[in-house]
Amino acid sequence: MKIAVFPGSFDPVTVGHIDLIKRALPMFDKIIIAIGVNSQKKSLYTLERRLIWLRRVFENFKNVEIDSFEGLTASYCKKREAGYLLRGLRNGSDFDYEKTISQLNYIIGGEIDTVFLISQPQYSFISSTIVREIIRGKGDVSRFVPPSIFEELSDFN
Ligand code: ADP
Numbered sequence: 001m002k003i004a005v006f007p008g009s010f011d012p013v014t015v016g017h018i019d020l021i022k023r024a025l026p027m028f029d030k031i032i033i034a035i036g037v038n039s040q041k042k043s044l045y046t047l048e049r050r051l052i053w054l055r056r057v058f059e060n061f062k063n064v065e066i067d068s069f070e071g072l073t074a075s076y077c078k079k080r081e082a083g084y085l086l087r088g089l090r091n092g093s094d095f096d097y098e099k100t101i102s103q104l105n106y107i108i109g110g111e112i113d114t115v116f117l118i119s120q121p122q123y124s125f126i127s128s129t130i131v132r133e134i135i136r137g138k139g140d141v142s143r144f145v146p147p148s149i150f151e152e153l154s155d156f157n
Pocket residue numbers: 007008009010011014015016017020086087088089090094118119120123124125126127128129
Protein backbone atom coordinates (compact mmCIF):
# COMPACT_ATOMS: atom_id res chain seq x y z
CA MET A 1 0.00 0.00 0.00
CA LYS A 2 1.30 3.40 -0.97
CA ILE A 3 0.33 5.65 1.92
CA ALA A 4 1.07 9.38 2.08
CA VAL A 5 0.67 11.71 5.03
CA PHE A 6 -0.33 15.30 4.19
CA PRO A 7 0.64 17.17 7.36
CA GLY A 8 -0.35 20.73 8.18
CA SER A 9 -2.24 23.05 10.48
CA PHE A 10 -5.31 23.47 8.25
CA ASP A 11 -6.26 26.56 10.25
CA PRO A 12 -8.58 26.61 8.27
CA VAL A 13 -8.62 24.26 5.25
CA THR A 14 -8.52 26.24 1.97
CA VAL A 15 -9.29 25.56 -1.69
CA GLY A 16 -5.51 25.33 -2.18
CA HIS A 17 -5.29 22.29 0.14
CA ILE A 18 -8.27 20.67 -1.61
CA ASP A 19 -6.77 21.12 -5.07
CA LEU A 20 -3.51 19.57 -3.90
CA ILE A 21 -5.26 16.51 -2.45
CA LYS A 22 -7.35 15.98 -5.58
CA ARG A 23 -4.25 16.06 -7.75
CA ALA A 24 -2.31 13.73 -5.44
CA LEU A 25 -5.04 11.08 -5.06
CA PRO A 26 -4.17 9.14 -8.25
CA MET A 27 -0.60 8.69 -6.96
CA PHE A 28 -1.39 6.95 -3.68
CA ASP A 29 -3.64 4.19 -2.32
CA LYS A 30 -4.40 6.33 0.70
CA ILE A 31 -3.73 9.91 1.82
CA ILE A 32 -3.91 10.69 5.53
CA ILE A 33 -4.53 14.40 6.11
CA ALA A 34 -3.02 14.89 9.55
CA ILE A 35 -3.23 18.00 11.69
CA GLY A 36 0.04 18.43 13.54
CA VAL A 37 -0.65 19.64 17.05
CA ASN A 38 2.02 21.99 18.30
CA SER A 39 1.49 23.39 21.78
CA GLN A 40 3.78 26.37 21.03
CA LYS A 41 1.79 27.40 17.96
CA LYS A 42 -1.53 29.03 18.78
CA SER A 43 -4.22 28.28 16.20
CA LEU A 44 -7.24 30.45 15.43
CA TYR A 45 -9.62 27.47 15.36
CA THR A 46 -9.64 24.56 17.79
CA LEU A 47 -8.31 21.16 16.77
CA GLU A 48 -11.83 19.71 17.04
CA ARG A 49 -13.28 22.21 14.57
CA ARG A 50 -10.42 21.80 12.13
CA LEU A 51 -10.96 18.02 12.22
CA ILE A 52 -14.73 18.39 11.72
CA TRP A 53 -14.20 20.70 8.74
CA LEU A 54 -11.65 18.40 7.07
CA ARG A 55 -13.93 15.38 7.62
CA ARG A 56 -16.85 17.27 6.09
CA VAL A 57 -14.90 18.51 3.08
CA PHE A 58 -13.44 15.07 2.29
CA GLU A 59 -16.38 12.87 3.30
CA ASN A 60 -16.92 11.60 -0.24
CA PHE A 61 -13.25 10.83 -0.88
CA LYS A 62 -12.89 7.18 -0.03
CA ASN A 63 -9.08 7.12 -0.04
CA VAL A 64 -8.70 10.10 2.28
CA GLU A 65 -8.48 9.75 6.04
CA ILE A 66 -8.42 12.61 8.56
CA ASP A 67 -6.35 12.42 11.75
CA SER A 68 -4.19 14.48 14.10
CA PHE A 69 -0.87 13.84 15.78
CA GLU A 70 1.54 15.25 18.33
CA GLY A 71 5.30 15.13 18.08
CA LEU A 72 7.46 14.54 15.05
CA THR A 73 5.87 14.13 11.63
CA ALA A 74 8.42 11.40 10.84
CA SER A 75 7.39 9.37 13.93
CA TYR A 76 3.75 9.71 12.96
CA CYS A 77 4.51 8.43 9.43
CA LYS A 78 6.26 5.38 10.89
CA LYS A 79 3.35 4.67 13.20
CA ARG A 80 0.91 4.87 10.28
CA GLU A 81 3.22 2.89 7.97
CA ALA A 82 3.28 5.77 5.49
CA GLY A 83 6.24 5.83 3.12
CA TYR A 84 5.54 9.30 1.75
CA LEU A 85 4.86 12.82 2.84
CA LEU A 86 2.87 15.14 0.61
CA ARG A 87 3.53 18.90 0.55
CA GLY A 88 2.61 21.78 -1.70
CA LEU A 89 4.99 24.37 -3.14
CA ARG A 90 3.61 27.82 -3.82
CA ASN A 91 6.80 29.82 -4.26
CA GLY A 92 10.52 29.96 -3.60
CA SER A 93 10.11 30.52 0.12
CA ASP A 94 8.08 27.32 0.40
CA PHE A 95 10.85 25.55 -1.49
CA ASP A 96 13.67 26.78 0.76
CA TYR A 97 11.80 25.78 3.89
CA GLU A 98 10.51 22.47 2.58
CA LYS A 99 13.87 21.35 1.18
CA THR A 100 15.47 21.29 4.64
CA ILE A 101 12.49 19.61 6.32
CA SER A 102 12.30 17.01 3.57
CA GLN A 103 15.99 16.14 3.86
CA LEU A 104 15.63 15.89 7.63
CA ASN A 105 12.55 13.68 7.41
CA TYR A 106 14.33 11.35 4.99
CA ILE A 107 17.04 10.78 7.56
CA ILE A 108 15.08 10.67 10.79
CA GLY A 109 12.04 8.99 9.25
CA GLY A 110 13.96 6.04 7.81
CA GLU A 111 13.85 7.05 4.14
CA ILE A 112 10.44 8.71 4.02
CA ASP A 113 10.27 10.58 0.72
CA THR A 114 8.41 13.87 0.40
CA VAL A 115 6.39 14.30 -2.77
CA PHE A 116 5.89 17.93 -3.79
CA LEU A 117 3.22 19.31 -6.04
CA ILE A 118 3.58 22.84 -7.37
CA SER A 119 0.38 24.73 -6.72
CA GLN A 120 -1.73 25.87 -9.65
CA PRO A 121 -1.23 29.60 -10.34
CA GLN A 122 -4.75 30.52 -9.28
CA TYR A 123 -4.09 29.04 -5.83
CA SER A 124 -0.48 30.01 -5.29
CA PHE A 125 -1.29 33.14 -3.26
CA ILE A 126 -3.74 31.37 -0.97
CA SER A 127 -2.58 30.36 2.49
CA SER A 128 -4.36 29.70 5.77
CA THR A 129 -2.41 32.65 7.21
CA ILE A 130 -3.83 35.04 4.61
CA VAL A 131 -7.34 33.62 5.06
CA ARG A 132 -7.06 34.20 8.85
CA GLU A 133 -5.92 37.78 8.28
CA ILE A 134 -8.88 38.49 6.00
CA ILE A 135 -11.30 36.92 8.50
CA ARG A 136 -9.86 39.00 11.35
CA GLY A 137 -10.27 42.08 9.17
CA LYS A 138 -13.87 41.05 8.42
CA GLY A 139 -13.17 40.64 4.70
CA ASP A 140 -14.69 38.14 2.31
CA VAL A 141 -12.90 34.78 2.09
CA SER A 142 -15.62 32.96 0.15
CA ARG A 143 -13.35 32.39 -2.86
CA PHE A 144 -10.57 30.88 -0.75
CA VAL A 145 -12.38 28.32 1.39
CA PRO A 146 -14.78 25.46 0.64
CA PRO A 147 -18.46 26.57 0.65
CA SER A 148 -19.39 23.92 3.25
CA ILE A 149 -17.32 25.59 5.99
CA PHE A 150 -17.60 29.23 4.93
CA GLU A 151 -20.48 30.23 7.19
CA GLU A 152 -18.83 28.86 10.32
CA LEU A 153 -15.57 30.76 9.90
CA SER A 154 -16.65 33.98 11.57
CA ASP A 155 -17.19 32.19 14.86
CA PHE A 156 -13.75 31.73 16.48
CA ASN A 157 -14.09 28.90 18.96
P1 ADP B 1 1.74 24.39 7.66
O1 ADP B 1 1.13 24.89 8.92
O2 ADP B 1 2.60 23.19 7.80
O3 ADP B 1 2.31 25.45 6.73
P2 ADP B 1 -0.67 24.43 6.10
O4 ADP B 1 -1.92 23.90 6.71
O5 ADP B 1 -0.57 25.88 5.91
O6 ADP B 1 0.51 23.82 6.90
O7 ADP B 1 -0.42 23.71 4.70
C1 ADP B 1 -0.24 22.33 4.60
C2 ADP B 1 0.35 22.01 3.25
O8 ADP B 1 -0.52 22.48 2.24
C3 ADP B 1 1.72 22.64 2.97
O9 ADP B 1 2.51 21.70 2.27
C4 ADP B 1 1.41 23.77 2.07
O10 ADP B 1 2.48 24.03 1.18
C5 ADP B 1 0.22 23.22 1.31
N1 ADP B 1 -0.59 24.33 0.82
C6 ADP B 1 -1.18 25.29 1.53
N2 ADP B 1 -1.83 26.17 0.75
C7 ADP B 1 -1.64 25.73 -0.53
C8 ADP B 1 -2.02 26.23 -1.82
N3 ADP B 1 -2.71 27.36 -1.93
N4 ADP B 1 -1.63 25.54 -2.91
C9 ADP B 1 -0.90 24.42 -2.77
N5 ADP B 1 -0.48 23.92 -1.60
C10 ADP B 1 -0.84 24.56 -0.49
